[in-house]
Each structure stands twice: as structure tokens, then as C-alpha cells.
Amino acid sequence: MAIYLTSESKVIVQGITGGEGTKHTALMLKSGTNVVGGVNARKAGTTVKHVDADGNDVELPVFASVAEAIEKTGADVSVAFVPPAFTKDAVVEAIDAEIGLLVVITEGVPVQDTAEFWAYAQGKKTRVIGPNCPGIISPGQALAGITPATIAGPGPVGLVSKSGTLTYQMMFELRDFGFTTAIGIGGDPVIGTTHIDA
Template identity: 50%
Template sequence: MSILINKETRLLVQGITGNEGLFHTNQMVNYGTNVVGGVTPGKGGEWVLDGKVPVFDSVKIAAEVTGANTSVIFVPARFAADAIFEAADAGIEFIVCITEGVPVKDMMRVRAYIDQLDTRLLGPNCPGLLTPGEAKVGIIPGNIAIPGNVGAVSRSGTLTYEVLYALKQKGMGASTCVGIGGDPVNGTNFVDVLAMFEEDPQTDKIVMLGEIGGTDEEMAAEFIATRMTKPVAAFIAGQTAPPGKRMGHAGAIIQSGSGAAADKIKALEEAGVRVAKHPEELPDLLG
């Protein structure tokens, strides 16, 4: 069991003929992900990866031919919103946008539209997700995690890799790892993923990786305190960040008296979450 992706996932890659799209398609195929097609306007009828994956002109045609239910987006930032709209209009159930630098105004339009549909968006500016031993969608390296019972959710791609590898070194595996991205407006937040892990019978404990900026971690703390029965350990990045300076992600900035690491840590600890001072402490805190 896992959340969001598994061996049954039928994946389309939007922007498959670009350098990033092609490289990561190869990685996903080699991991065992069921990549059923790719989309690049004007290149329909071509094949990539030595004839393994067909290319289509549009998501609508690709979905009709392949039965795809998931899409991953590797297109430049100025085209990302339109790529999300296209996938949603084609009936894709789960859309993962890896692209970084998508304008906030574009994402506001996307959220207003997506929220009216039965479609889930992950990202933008995220590493995607990995269900060890089954499938990976995005750019998380497949070799840094083993199958297990720890659910992982993170705003930071780099921290995700570090913690998954630390868990593996301790012989601890992951059910699914979800990188939600750190942009101010995104498709899936901590609470969304925590709720899925709470319902997943194969996830027994959860690790949560947050960072400064916004209030997502505080909302997660409230959800954990009132709705969750499974133990959660967490780490908050940016504990020494100065106010008013953006750190890494577009959403990682302390401003207007909110978003400080200390406030997030306090809220999580009050919710019963064990908070690590350093990410490598997380496996021991999970027990």
C-alpha cells in the first residue's frame, strides 16, 4: 500500500523531449515506473528511449490512447500553467509539476481552476514523489530509499534526499515520500499529505520536513493535534535565517511577524511532535 502512486500508475511526461524531461523519463523507466507516453506539441508520432515511449501532440490524445491517470510536467516556467490546465482538461487525476519559477499569479489562476475539479496537483517547484520499490514520479533518486512503513512529506527537495538516505542507513524504509515544494501557492500542502498517511494502513509513522515562511507547518501542527493517531517527527529548516531575507524557496521568507522557525517548532512540539535539531536525528526520534 502507498499513497498517490504505485505500480498501477500510468504516467505521462509533459515536455518529454526536452533535456530534463528526457533524462528523468529514463530514470523513471529504469526504476520501474509505468511511463505510458510523453507530450511535446509538434512532435506527435515520434518515439523516445529507443522506441520505448511514444510521443503525442497533446495530453488529451495521449490520455485517450494510453489510459494515463498521472502526469509529470517538465516544461519551462512560462508554459507550466498552461501545461497544468491542459492535463486537468484531459481528465488526468494527478498532476505533478516539477518546474520551478512559476509566477505566483499563474499559480493563483491554476488553483482557482483546479479546486473546481476532481484533480490533485503536486507542486510546482517540487521534486515529486517516490514509493520505494514501486514507482517514482519526478526527480527523487530511487536508490536513496527502501520500502518500509515511514511516510515522508517535505517542502525541501535536498532535505528529502538527506533524510531518506539517513532512514535507509538505519534500515528504515519509506511507504511513500512526497515533496510538496516550497512555493507560496501550490497544489498540495502538509495537511493534505498527513491526512493520506493517517488513512494508509502501511504507514505507521511520519517524518515531516518544513522550513521558514508561511503558516503551513502551524496548520499541520493543529491537524496532528486534533486528527492524527500516528507518531510524527519533524525538522524545520532555516532556524538561523534573518527576517526579510528569502532563503531558497520563494515561500521561505520571514515577514510580517510570521513564518519564523521558532514559532513552527513551538506549535509542533505543543502538538506532540518530536522536533529534531538536525535532520540526521530524525530516524532516532521515530524509534
């Protein structure tokens, strides 16, 4: 019973051409996630090369906006690897495009910016996880974030945590049981999805 993220999810990466975006796109693909493209307005129209879980080469398109990425790929999840100064704009863009799930990995986002985009998200279609979080993983199905996909497999346990490293620790300690979904909601003073929501 995975929540929010399944093998059917189509994932885009905001900041796919940056250092963190590049590294973690590769790891998400390796874990079997259906990554369908990325967003970087300055590099729109280009592609990035990666390798999927089966070892096949894939070329992912880079789009000018989240709205364009959704239109062209049917994406329903976005993972944001965007520097703190640009995070609020990236989140607002994703909310305006009505992406179903937005996972904000960035740490160091000004609390006022988070409070503003949290308020902006109220009553809209986008569920925000983060910021300053390891993201969400449904082992054996998909990973949206930076959680190591190799520390636990699928099973009956659901996990919601504020701490990234404690998320990894619990997954590893309970690896013999396995997980439906593990969500790192982030440890900042203001976050999107809370323990109670999840």
C-alpha cells in the first residue's frame, strides 16, 4: 500500500542539469523510477543522458517550465533540486502547473519563503513534501529524492520522519521487514506535508 508515489508515477526533476540534480537523477533512474524529463529554463530544448535500471541509455528532455514538462510527458511528480534563493519561485511554478506531488529536497530555504509557498499551496492541487528532506521512496517501485534505494526493499512498514539520517537508519534497521513507503517530511520549522497528513 504505497502512498503518494508508485511505479506508475511519472517524475520530472527541477534543476536536472545542476550537480545535485544530475547525481540524484541517475540514482533515481537506477532505482527504477520512471523519470521522464527535467526543467531548466536556460537549457530548454536540450537533453541529458543517463542510464536506466536495466542499463539502457536514456535521453531525458529538458523543458522550459513545469507546465511544459507536464504537457509533453504527463508528469505527476516533481523533485526540486534548486538552490535556496530560487526555491520559492520553483515551488510556485510547480503549484501553478498543478503537479500532483512536489518533493523539495533543498536545504537552507529561508523560512519566510517556505511560509509563503506553504500559504500559496493551500487549497491547490499540489501536495508539497519538504523542504530540507530526503524525499519519498516506495521500495521496489519508485524514489523521488535522495534516500538510498539499496538500504531496504518492499514490505509492510510505513515510515514518516522529520530526520533524513534517522529515516535511513530506521529503514536499514527494519530492512528484514521492508517498507511500503518511507517519507522524509523535512526538519524545517515550516514544511508542506506533516506527520499527521501522511
